[in-house]
Amino acid sequence: MKTKHLASALGVLVAASSILAACGGKDQVEGEGAQADNSPLEVTIATPQVGEAPGKDTEVELAMEKYTNAKIDIQWIPAAAFEDKKNIMIASDEMPKAFKITYNATSLNAIQSGLFWEIGPYLQDYKNLAAVNPMHYDNIKVDGKLYGLPLYRDIGRAGIVYRKDWFDELGLKIPVTLDDWYQAAKAIAEKDPDKNGQRDSYLLFLDKSYNDPASSAAFLTRLAVSQGAPNKWGIVDGKVTPEFMTEPYMDVMKLFRRLFAEKLINQDFSVVQTADADNKWNAGLTAIRNTVASAAATSYNNVVKGVPHAVVDVVPYEGPMGRRVPAEPGNNGFFVFPKSSVKSEAELKRLLAFFDKLLEPEMSTLLTRGFEGKHFTKTEDGKAEITDLTKFNLEVKPYRDSLPSFEVGGQGLPLKLNELQAKGWDVVSSNLQHVVPNVALTLLSPTYTERGSELDTMIRDAQTKYIMGKIDEAGWEAEVANWRKAGGDKVMEELTEAYNKQNK
Numbered sequence: 001m002k003t004k005h006l007a008s009a010l011g012v013l014v015a016a017s018s019i020l021a022a023c024g025g026k027d028q029v030e031g032e033g034a035q036a037d038n039s040p041l042e043v044t045i046a047t048p049q050v051g052e053a054p055g056k057d058t059e060v061e062l063a064m065e066k067y068t069n070a071k072i073d074i075q076w077i078p079a080a081a082f083e084d085k086k087n088i089m090i091a092s093d094e095m096p097k098a099f100k101i102t103y104n105a106t107s108l109n110a111i112q113s114g115l116f117w118e119i120g121p122y123l124q125d126y127k128n129l130a131a132v133n134p135m136h137y138d139n140i141k142v143d144g145k146l147y148g149l150p151l152y153r154d155i156g157r158a159g160i161v162y163r164k165d166w167f168d169e170l171g172l173k174i175p176v177t178l179d180d181w182y183q184a185a186k187a188i189a190e191k192d193p194d195k196n197g198q199r200d201s202y203l204l205f206l207d208k209s210y211n212d213p214a215s216s217a218a219f220l221t222r223l224a225v226s227q228g229a230p231n232k233w234g235i236v237d238g239k240v241t242p243e244f245m246t247e248p249y250m251d252v253m254k255l256f257r258r259l260f261a262e263k264l265i266n267q268d269f270s271v272v273q274t275a276d277a278d279n280k281w282n283a284g285l286t287a288i289r290n291t292v293a294s295a296a297a298t299s300y301n302n303v304v305k306g307v308p309h310a311v312v313d314v315v316p317y318e319g320p321m322g323r324r325v326p327a328e329p330g331n332n333g334f335f336v337f338p339k340s341s342v343k344s345e346a347e348l349k350r351l352l353a354f355f356d357k358l359l360e361p362e363m364s365t366l367l368t369r370g371f372e373g374k375h376f377t378k379t380e381d382g383k384a385e386i387t388d389l390t391k392f393n394l395e396v397k398p399y400r401d402s403l404p405s406f407e408v409g410g411q412g413l414p415l416k417l418n419e420l421q422a423k424g425w426d427v428v429s430s431n432l433q434h435v436v437p438n439v440a441l442t443l444l445s446p447t448y449t450e451r452g453s454e455l456d457t458m459i460r461d462a463q464t465k466y467i468m469g470k471i472d473e474a475g476w477e478a479e480v481a482n483w484r485k486a487g488g489d490k491v492m493e494e495l496t497e498a499y500n501k502q503n504k
């Protein structure tokens with residue numbers, strides 16, 4: 001379950017209009033006849049560094065300050081050092097006004113200790129924040145309350161990115177049932193679709209993250225959900241139950257075991273790095289890449305460098321029950337507002353107004369496209385076409401990735417997309433109607449908080465041993481029994497209690 005949150009979906013933002021001056025620079029101060037504060041709002045932010053950290057008073061930053069009537073001071077902390085720095089700042093109670101955190105034990109303890117403002121009751125007063133799909137907020141709640149603004153990410157991202165030329169040449173259909181997946185794997189491994197005379201092509205080239213317990217993007221979870229399994233945790237006979245204790249998930253494990261035994265998947269999958277799996281795709285040796293649907297065009301660009309004739313397409317996951325995809329968290333962390341640095345409700349409201357303004361058309365365009373004439377040009381049909389990606393990545397991307405925004409689907413200038421890009425984003429968008437939530441995403445289990453890493457490792461190792469034929473079904477059941485005795489039963493009990501309390 002990993003107490004992490006998120007929920008996802010494309011931001012469904014209403015058409016932009018000017019926000020009341022009070023939402024930008026003025027303050028909604030409590031009390032009759034109070035004077036509005038027109039002075040620039042001091043906004044201090046701490047966030048992990050994305051790429052090369054921008055300097056002070058950059059062109060992007062100055063434009064944000066002018067539009068929002070704010071003075072912005074961003075502390076870019078190297079990602080590798082961020083958690084340690086975060087813990088020190090929390091312990092010393094010396095935090096910025098907006099603090100980007102992720103959901104883990106330290107963050108949770110700080111939230112439950114009352115260090116941050118609860119912001120849920122205020123969102124309705126901010127048009128753009130209130131218009132965001134509520135799943136984004138539901139997936140970062142703690143004890144049913146909202147304490148942060150998420151860095152919005154898409155929720156239904158899964159898609160099958162595949163070599164259409166191989167599928168067409170071999171007469172294969174997009175797999176739906178597990179037998180379809182088996183037949184496709186067998187055909188691609190044995191019929192030499194790359195015509196190099198060697199048995200080195202695979203339907204899937206797995207890496208060691210194939211069963212990552214912390215990620216709904218793990219391939220084993222994506223495939224199992226399409227076949228009817230829960231997304232990490234689901235309700236079975238009234239109890240919160242892990243995916244690996246359900247029949248559809250076990251059926252997928254049996255498929256992987258068969259593929260491994262017949263050498264239809266790479267034999268070293270348990271130690272392969274994700275980058276190595278990507279390299280196999282780039283080299284034209286893999287039929288399906290485990291990635292997000294919106295990356296279909298990038299996947300094409302990568303493979304066509306070495307295989308110019310390659311044809312790539314993207315379709316949604318479907319199974320015997322129809323279209324089902326695991327809902328992903330829908331955020332890349334979230335901003336909280338420490339009470340030690342945000343001294344009053346009035347100041348909190350001005351900060352929320354600042355972030356609300358970042359979702360307006362002008363700021364959305366700035367954060368996701370940059371400046372017209374410098375980073376993009378406007379096409380005849382009113383879309384933005386990035387003209388200098390290197391400059392964009394250096395000057396704009398750090399802000400795009402570190403502040404609330406929607407790359408596609410927000411109020412900014414629409415991005416010009418080629419056919420494959422548009423198809424990938426359409427899959428992401430339409431997936432939202434078919435996502436399967438992780439019912440334990442925002443539930444708390446003290447036992448899991450304390451022993452989750454150990455319990456996860458037990459199951460991951462057992463899954464790999466089962467797939468590789470080192471243990472049989474009886475051995476697998478014994479491993480699950482050990483997991484339950486080691487704390488798994490207690491975790492299920494605590495999560496079920498929390499679920500029933502939350503859904504009473």
